[in-house]
Amino acid sequence: MxxxxxxxxxxxxxxxxxxxxxxxxxxxxxxxxxxxxxxxxxxxxxxxxxxxxxxxxxxxxxxxxxxxxxxxxxxxxxxxxxxxRLDGPPMTARYACNPLGLLLALRRVARIQHAIHACPAPGLPSLHALLRRQIAGARVPEPLRQAALAALDRLPAGDRLCHGDVHPGNVIATRAGLQLIDWQKAAAGDPAADVARSELVLRYGRFGPAWFSRLGPVRLARRLIAAWYVASYRAASGLPREAIAAWRLPVAVSRLFGHPSDTDAELLAAIERLARKSPDFEKASLFAGPGQSPGLG
Structure with missing residues (x-):
């Protein structure tokens, strides 16, 4: 798979x-x-x-x-x-039919991300402020937006170097090793937020046509890959699982800012599940109704 x-x-x-x-x-x-x-x-x-x-x-x-x-x-x-110039294919192509190689490469990427987080980020924008702006403009119902903003307010700003978009599509497999590209979203912030973003992209980012992403075995594989990545990062860093989990709601809502994607509906459903567990969300009565998704606003 x-x-x-x-x-x-x-x-x-x-x-x-x-x-x-x-x-x-x-x-x-x-x-x-x-x-x-x-x-x-x-x-x-x-x-x-x-x-x-x-x-x-x-x-x-x-x-x-x-x-x-x-x-x-x-x-x-x-x-x-x-x-x-980096000579080599993207990591996604290099390990296309090598599942074990992909998992080992993801573990190396997690270690690279941990090394990134050991560095300060003088002069870069605040990740906390960037997430706040994205959440404010995200395509979500207002109760979800407010829950995400309230969760963000409780989280540390941080001052570590964060790439902002670490995932296999932004990694080039060269003879000298893996190289991380596309630093357009880099910021100064909390490492746990950066890992939560990587977990989110691995699980819900677009890979192929929408029908392919909706297949049960594909969704299961992506969930397992995302869990493996988080476990690999935690093994390298010692970061508590709860620290990453605390960022999932605000990071997920921020993902629905900008260009629409054919995975938006799936991500919105995941956001609803996260919000239902949040102390900031005012009960299920604020949703559209039992068993209904709030829909994109």
């Missing part, structure tokens, strides 16, 4: 010999034999680009497995960042 899960990760088609990758917000092009340029799609947020450059340089300066960032560049009216 892990093999099938990995094989359904969509790969963007190449549009030319120089394009080597693409995502929702950017495209990556070869720039000579040993560099690449990550060009952001229009329109883009200048603050996010500047943040990725600053965070990448900060992480590389600490000796973390991160590609070196050389600076901002312009290409055909677009803004981008020039990076050293």
């Amino acid at each position: 892990v093999c099938a899960l990995s094989l359904h990760v969509p790969c963007p088609p190449r549009t030319g010999p120089d394009r080597i990758g693409a995502g929702r917000s950017s495209e990556v092009f070869a720039e000579g034999p040993d560099r690449v340029v990550k060009l952001y799609r229009q329109p883009f947020e200048p603050e996010a680009v500047a943040n990725e450059l600053a965070a990448s340089r900060l992480a590389h300066g600490f000796g973390l497995p991160v590609p070196e960032a050389f600076g901002l560049v312009g290409r055909a009216g677009r803004t981008g960042i020039l990076f050293v």
Whole structure:
């Protein structure tokens, strides 16, 4: 099942010999034999680009497995960042049909994430403030929003370096080892929040078409993979399970900010379950009704 899960990760088609990758917000092009340029799609947020450059340089300066960032560049009216080129496939492709290899690689990623959290994050935005803004604009009913904000208010701000989006799709498997890319969402915050985000993406992030993600065996596999990742991080860090669990509701609600996804309904159902356990949620009567989902607002 892990093999099938990995094989359904969509790969963007190449549009030319120089394009080597693409995502929702950017495209990556070869720039000579040993560099690449990550060009952001229009329109883009200048603050996010500047943040990725600053965070990448900060992480590389600490000796973390991160590609070196050389600076901002312009290409055909677009803004981008020039990076050293990493030779190797994404982790999702490298371990597509190697379940044991995938689990061992996830354990290495968890250790990398723990090493990231050992570093300070001077000059980066506050993860706590970022989550508050995302929760305020999330596509959820008001009772869920208020429960998430109340939970967030009780959680520590933190000052550690947090990547903000650690998952296999942002890891490149090179001969020298695993390298973590895409530092656009990096911030200063509590490590437990960063791990909760990784757990959420492993369990509910988009992998393939919506019908595939809804298959029972796929959902079970993803739940087990997410649990394995959290256990691997806790083994490396000693972080209590409860510390990560406390962040699940605000992190999950923040995920419903921005572009809609075909996994929104499943995530909203999970948020409802989390909220029902929260002391901040005013009983089940605030929901749409027995057995009903509140729906996206």
